[in-house]
Amino acid sequence: xxxxxxxxxxxxxxxxxxxxxxxxxxxxxxxxxxxxxxxxxxxxxxxxxxxxxxxxxxxxxxxxxxx
Numbered sequence: 001x002x003x004x005x006x007x008x009x010x011x012x013x014x015x016x017x018x019x020x021x022x023x024x025x026x027x028x029x030x031x032x033x034x035x036x037x038x039x040x041x042x043x044x045x046x047x048x049x050x051x052x053x054x055x056x057x058x059x060x061x062x063x064x065x066x067x
Contacts (some may be wrong), residue, residue: 005051022028033042056063 003011005011009039029041031039031041051057054065
């Protein structure tokens, strides 16, 4: 959900509801990477992940480490 930032009359009522929105959310995704709103989410587009995963199968468990 995006709130248009340059329309104060439209923005204020939406901001007043954000406490209720987050209180009822099951998952919240925050895009805190990038220099502007068009940067996208790191790790979502092909080739943008910069970490390696190690997977260890141990009896009935799978252990995954992110480095």
